[in-house]
Structures are given as structure tokens and as C-alpha cells.
Amino acid sequence: MSVTVRFAPSPTGHLHIGNTRTALVNWLFARKMGGRFLLRLDDTDEKRSTAAFAEAIQRDLAWLGLAHDLFDRQSERVARYDAIAQTLKADGRLYACYETAEELERKRKRQLLRGLPPIYDREGLTLSDVDRAALEAQGRRAHWRFKLQPMNVVWDDCVRGLQSVDCASLSDPVLVREDGSYLYTLPSVVDDFDHGISHVIRGEDHVANTAPQIQLFEALGATPPEFAHHSLLVNVEGGRLSKRDGALSLKDMAEAGFEAMAVASYAATIGTSDPIEPHQTMSSLVAQFDFAKLSRSPARFDPEELALVNARLLHGRDHGAVEGELTRLGVGGGEAFWLAVRGNLGTLADARTWWDVARGPVEPVIGDEAEYCAAAAGLLPPEPWDGNSWSQWTASVSEATNRKGRALFAPLRFALTGQGRGPELAAFLPFIGRQRAEARLNGRKV
RNA sequence: GCCCCCAUCGUCUAGUGGCCUAGGACGCUGGCCUCUCACGCCGGAAACAGGGGUUCGAGUCCCCUUGGGGGCGCCA
Numbered sequence: 001m002s003v004t005v006r007f008a009p010s011p012t013g014h015l016h017i018g019n020t021r022t023a024l025v026n027w028l029f030a031r032k033m034g035g036r037f038l039l040r041l042d043d044t045d046e047k048r049s050t051a052a053f054a055e056a057i058q059r060d061l062a063w064l065g066l067a068h069d070l071f072d073r074q075s076e077r078v079a080r081y082d083a084i085a086q087t088l089k090a091d092g093r094l095y096a097c098y099e100t101a102e103e104l105e106r107k108r109k110r111q112l113l114r115g116l117p118p119i120y121d122r123e124g125l126t127l128s129d130v131d132r133a134a135l136e137a138q139g140r141r142a143h144w145r146f147k148l149q150p151m152n153v154v155w156d157d158c159v160r161g162l163q164s165v166d167c168a169s170l171s172d173p174v175l176v177r178e179d180g181s182y183l184y185t186l187p188s189v190v191d192d193f194d195h196g197i198s199h200v201i202r203g204e205d206h207v208a209n210t211a212p213q214i215q216l217f218e219a220l221g222a223t224p225p226e227f228a229h230h231s232l233l234v235n236v237e238g239g240r241l242s243k244r245d246g247a248l249s250l251k252d253m254a255e256a257g258f259e260a261m262a263v264a265s266y267a268a269t270i271g272t273s274d275p276i277e278p279h280q281t282m283s284s285l286v287a288q289f290d291f292a293k294l295s296r297s298p299a300r301f302d303p304e305e306l307a308l309v310n311a312r313l314l315h316g317r318d319h320g321a322v323e324g325e326l327t328r329l330g331v332g333g334g335e336a337f338w339l340a341v342r343g344n345l346g347t348l349a350d351a352r353t354w355w356d357v358a359r360g361p362v363e364p365v366i367g368d369e370a371e372y373c374a375a376a377a378g379l380l381p382p383e384p385w386d387g388n389s390w391s392q393w394t395a396s397v398s399e400a401t402n403r404k405g406r407a408l409f410a411p412l413r414f415a416l417t418g419q420g421r422g423p424e425l426a427a428f429l430p431f432i433g434r435q436r437a438e439a440r441l442n443g444r445k446v
Numbered sequence: 447g448c449c450c451c452c453a454u455c456g457u458c459u460a461g462u463g464g465c466c467u468a469g470g471a472c473g474c475u476g477g478c479c480u481c482u483c484a485c486g487c488c489g490g491a492a493a494c495a496g497g498g499g500u501u502c503g504a505g506u507c508c509c510c511u512u513g514g515g516g517g518c519g520c521c522a
Contacts, residue, residue: 010522115447117448144520231452274471343484
């Protein structure tokens with residue numbers, strides 16, 4: 001069977017880390033299986049969906065590297081949903097209800113108070129034609145519910161194994177709103193059917209929904225797809241993830257300077273039995289993807305761990321992968337400079353910081369080593385400098401001063417860069433150059 | 447309130463009744479690598495939530511408790 005999956009966000013907000021994980025699992029599975037990846041905008045909620053979010057979602061997905069093979073949006077398929085709804089009404093599976101939202105809320109509260117599950121009482125089903133006509137005459141408009149068969153629905157979930165949901169314990173889902181617009185369930189099932197979706201991959205918050213959806217597929221005469229429900233992310237404390245837990249949107253993460261591959265690596269490996277580590281390419285992530293590796297328990301989203309993955313990704317990144325971005329940041333020095341500083345980066349923008357340290361101006365830190373630094377300045381070899389200049393120079397400084405180890409090197413680093421830590425000076429020194437090096441060793445800011 | 451799921455080092459996890467004096471990765475940490483950080487190599491500390499069962503034998507099976515997650519929408 002050929003694989004087609006879909007990622008179906010509703011354009012009511014930005015893509016966040018949770019969404020991203022779902023998108024990634026879908027995309028990875030599609031690539032692994034040689035299948036197709038459909039991006040479907042679930043925009044049936046006209047009040048909350050916006051074109052701006054729809055664009056942002058596509059932009060963020062592209063940034064991450066998740067190209068889609070197919071694209072669709074539900075707002076353009078309403079005629080199709082209308083036709084299906086007519087069929088379901090004719091079959092007696094879709095029935096009219098007239099309670100207002102407030103009345104339903106009261107019913108639920110009453111049930112809860114009596115210790116009962118808040119399930120719809122199917123009052124709509126008891127209405128006669130006369131009742132309905134009377135309600136309509138009062139100006140009431142019907143919303144429509146899907147009549148569930150009171151049975152156990154079973155499926156073999158690709159990550160959770162055998163699942164069973166008792167539909168007798170569920171409310172008949174509302175498929176059509178009072179204003180005639182559609183809720184998520186019907187368009188989603190109809191689209192999955194029409195697009196030939198083979199695997200519905202989503203978060204475990206949809207587990208209970210799956211049973212009514214399977215019944216809907218069957219009511220449509222369709223064979224339900226396979227289902228895979230991954231666990232959700234929680235915050236560092238183990239609680240529900242919310243905006244207060246940091247930069248959760250892809251947009252925020254990009255602005256914080258995280259590399260797309262770092263975000264993808266983290267999102268694709270957290271909650272799996274593979275180690276959380278940077279992958280330089282998507283194909284590396286595709287190669288190791290397997291539903292069997294997904295854990296059934298929630299995983300903690302830790303922004304600090306993401307930052308660590310980002311740093312380690314950069315430490316191993318080839319110059320070619322960042323060349324364009326370095327130019328944009330105003331960082332020169334080519335590959336040699338990149339290789340000199342990449343091990344000291346947290347984000348790519350830090351490369352600019354080191355470039356500025358090389359080119360100045362830098363306030364040298366001399367302390368009480370003025371005499372020593374001045375002597376070292378006098379021993380600076382003539383240019384041109386290369387990777388060996390540093391060791392030639394420090395060897396002669398060591399000989400002249402009898403210093404070695406920390407006493408030999410530390411004052412030079414402080415004078416040359418103004419700080420105690422940084423890239424290896426053997427590789428970094430040529431970018432400072434003789435003129436600046438001599439000035440800084442003599443305490444001058446250049 | 448009711449239903450479902452989950453529970454191993456700080457974190458992500460391996461573990462499908464004896465191969466587990468519980469393995470790996472990240473993090474932390476000691477050492478080495480003629481400076482720091484990072485890299486690399488060699489070490490170290492660090493976990494089966496609690497209580498009952500079943501069994502010759504339980505991290506692994508069952509029950510209860512506790513904790514966490516999800517669901518019970520005219521949201522998706």
C-alpha cells in the first residue's frame with residue numbers, strides 16, 4: 001500500500017514545538033516510506049482562521065525543511081462536505097438538535113453534579129417532525145449530530161498498540177454548526193478519504209476522537225486509515241506546556257537564533273529511544289525514524305536542551321552549510337575563520353561576536369602583566385602568519401621569559417582578546433594580525 | 447466527577463520473567479591532550495515512585511496507592 005500522510009494545522013496561530021513534532025513525524029514517515037506528504041489547512045473555523053497565520057505556517061514549515069507534495073485547504077471544499085452531510089442525513093446518521101450552547105452547558109453541569117459523565121442525552125433524536133417545525137417556527141436553527149453506534153471501536157495504533165474506545169461513553173459529535181459551517185470532524189474524515197490518506201499521525205489528544213472518526217469512515221463506506229498517536233510534550237516541571245514555558249513557536253525559536261536543523265533534530269528525537277543529538281541533515285533523521293521508537297509517555301520540552309543541541313550542531317557544521325548566512329552577518333575570514341571559531345558558538349550570531357574580537361576595537365586586559373606582554377609583543381614574528389605562527393611565537397616567549405603553561409598563555413589571551421575564554425589562538429591569531437596584536441599587547445585599544 | 451494512557455539515573459531512554467551486582471546518550475564530574483572553552487580519549491557519581499501479591503525467580507505479570515498526561519466542546 002502506498003503511503004500518504006497529512007499534517008493538518010488550523011491557521012489560528014503560529015506553529016509551536018508540539019505541532020512541529022507532529023509535522024515532523026508525518027514528514028519523516030512519508031520520506032522513509034517513499035510516500036507523499038500533504039499539507040492541509042483546516043480552516044473551517046472562519047472566525048479564528050486568518051490568512052496571515054496560514055502564510056506563517058507555510059513559511060515556518062519551509063524554514064524547517066518540510067516541503068509538502070500536496071496542498072489543500074478545507075475552506076474550498078464546502079460543497080463536497082454539503083453533499084456528504086446530505087447523504088448522512090438521508091441515512092439517518094446525522095440528526096438535528098436544537099439546544100443552545102447555554103442549554104448544553106447547563107445539561108453538562110447537571111450531569112457532572114450528579115457524578116455522571118457529561119454526555120449528550122440525544123434529546124434531538126426524540127424530536128418529532130411537529131416538534132422540529134415548532135422549534136423552527138420559534139426561530140431556532142438546528143445543529144447536526146452524528147449518531148454513534150454504541151459499540152466498542154478497536155484499532156491497532158502504530159505507536160500505542162491495540163486501542164479500544166467505547167462509543168457508548170461518548171457524546172454524539174456535532175458535525176454541522178447552527179450556521180451551517182462544519183466542525184473539524186466531518187471535513188477531516190472526508191478529506192482523509194478523498195486524499196487517500198493511509199496513515200493519520202497526530203498527538204494523543206486525538207485518541208478518543210478516533211473512535212467516532214472510524215465510525216464516520218464506515219458510514220461513508222470507506223476503509224479507515226491506519227492511526228498513529230504520539231505522546232504530547234510537557235514542560236520542565238512535567239506539567240502542561242503553555243506559553244509561559246518559553247519560546248515555543250517556530251518563529252520565536254528562529255528569532256532566538258536556533259538553526260532549523262537543531263530544532264528538527266530536537267523535535268524528532270525527543271521522546272524516542274534515539275539519543276537527543278544534532279543531525280546535520282534531514283536524511284539522517286529519516287534514516288533512523290521508526291514508530292517503534294516513539295515512547296507512550298509524555299516527554300519534557302527543555303529549551304536549555306534545545307540550546308545545547310543547537311550549539312553542538314554548530315560545532316560540527318561544515319563551512320558550506322553556513323557560508324551564506326555568515327556573509328549576511330558580516331563575518332569574513334572564510335572557511336579558516338569558521339573552523340577557528342565554530343567550537344565556541346552557541347548560536348550562529350556568536351560568529352559575528354568573534355569576528356568583532358578579531359578586527360577590534362578590543363579593550364586589552366593586561367592587569368599587572370604589562371611588562372610581560374610588552375616583552376611578548378617584541379617577539380612577535382613577522383607576517384605573513386599562519387596556523388604555526390602562534391606556537392613559534394609562544395615558544396620564543398617561553399624561552400625568553402622562562403614561563404610555561406597557564407602563566408605563559410593566559411596573559412596573552414587576555415591582552416589579545418580582552419577575555420579569558422575563546423577560540424584556540426593558534427587558529428584565531430592570524431585574524432587579529434600583527435599590527436593589532438602588537439598594539440593590544442602594549443595596552444592599546446584597537 | 448467519570449473514562450483512557452503513562453511511571454527506570456537530573457533529562458531522553460534500553461529492558462517483553464532468569465543473559466540486570468540494570469545498558470546507552472545528553473548533562474554533571476576526575477584525568478589526559480604544551481592556555482580557556484569546545485573536540486577527542488580514559489575514568490566517576492547517578493535510576494527500577496510506594497505497598498501488596500503471583501512465581502523457584504519480577505524492572506519485567508496482577509492489584510491498590512501516589513504522581514503525571516490526555517479526553518469528556520456548536521475547538522482542532
